Amino acid sequence: MDHATHASVAPPPAAGGRPDPARPRAGGRWEALRRAAAGQWAAWAFLAPVVVYLLVFYAYPLYRNVELSLRDYTVRSFVRGDAPFTGVANYADVLGDPAFGPALWHTVVFTLASLVFQFTIGLALAVFFVRNFPLSATLRALFLVPWLLPLIVSSSTWSWMLNSESGVVNAALAALGAEPVHWLTSPDWSLWSVIIANVWIGIPFNLVVLYSGLQAIDPAVYEAAELDGATGWRKFRHITFPLLRPVSAITLLLGLVYTLKVFDIIWIMTRGGPSGSSTTFATWSYRLGFGNLLPEFGRGAAVGNLLIVAALVFGLIYIxxxxRQALA
Known part of the structure; x- marks a missing residue:
């Protein structure tokens, strides 16, 4: 085949002798691949601190807690690192312990009562503050104070307020002619005392989240409902509450996970007493691991893992x- 044949097969050059811009250059493909690889490395570089943080502060402690629960750790074996492997024996001991039933019941009551009152009061306050009126911003800021205070300060304050001898709550009851209540030293009242304190601390979180959700609702929906003759309660039932459902769900889930692991408030106010009347899984786990002269690290870790499983189950249910709501 001669040169004329080759010339007839080759594509004609672009006008002006320049190469056709539609044809890729020889190094263009590799340049694009190099840039894509550089972008991926940059993305991993930004993700690396987060990955390291999750591994160091979440994955490793979780692994360590599971490992503790599967061995018979004492102080000596903990230091030497030669604790014998016991499998699920610690979990069997915990489930068969007489303290398991009361601790489970107290955890359920503490969690559900706290969630119900925190959410109900927080929603009522959010609906109240969504209407603009003078000093509304100032009042909202004041309601955030319990959330901003350290838990040790809030718990100590409630311990003083509910003190049987010198507490202001009993002083107010005495002024009204009522008998004093042994809030922190009575088995009938100790659990409700820590619930009251936890509700007071958790209301601001519910208020902030639900208030943000209410502000996202289009006012035109309420105007249309008013034209149809809807009253305040009907607007709340058929408009506000359904449209607020996604925000309510995440608020309840976060509140559930937080309340399950509440330790500071209960330990500072009652130490789980008297006679275990306010002991939850969180305080029981701490008492087993650190509250005795002969700590039981394995059993304490087993109780902590039960809390983790409970939070995980509720998280999966929420997802x-x-x-289902997204597909509906």
């Missing part, structure tokens, strides 16, 4: 419900 499943959210997916």
């Amino acid at each position: 499943r419900v959210q997916r």
Whole structure:
């Protein structure tokens, strides 16, 4: 084949002798790949601190807690690192312990009562503050104070207020002619005392989140409902509450996870007493691991893992419900 044949097969050059811009250059493909690889490395560089943080402060402690619960750790074996492997024996001991039933019941009551009152009061306050009126911003800021205070300060304050001898709550009851209540030293009242303190601390969180959700609702929806003759309660029932459902769900989930692991308030106010009447899984786990002269690290870790499993189960339920609502 001669040169004329080759010339007829080759594509004609672009006008002016320049190469056709539609044809890729020889190094263009590799340049694009190099840039893509550089972008991926940059993305991993930004993700690296987060990954390291999760591994160091979440994955390793979780692994360590599981490992503790599967061995018979004492102070000596903990230092030497030669604790014998016991499998699920610690979990069996915990489930068979007479303190398991009361601790489970107290955890359920403490969690559900706190969630109900925190959410109800927080929603009522959010609905109240969503209407603009003078000093509304100032009042909202004041309601955030319990959330901003350190837990040790809030718990100590409630311990003083509910003191049987010198507390201001009993002083107010005496002024009204009522008998004093042994809030922190009575088995009938100790659990409700820590619930009251936890509700007071958790209301601001519910208020802030639900208030943000209410502000995201289009006012035109309420105007249309008013034209149809809807009253305040009907607007709340058929408009506010349904549109606020996604925000309410995440608020309840976060409140549930937080309340399950509440330790500071209970330990500072009652130490789980008297006679274990306010002991939850969180305080029981701490008492087993650190509250005795002969600590039981394995059993304490087993109780802590039960709390983790409970939070994980509720988290999976929330994800499943959210997916169903998205598909509906």
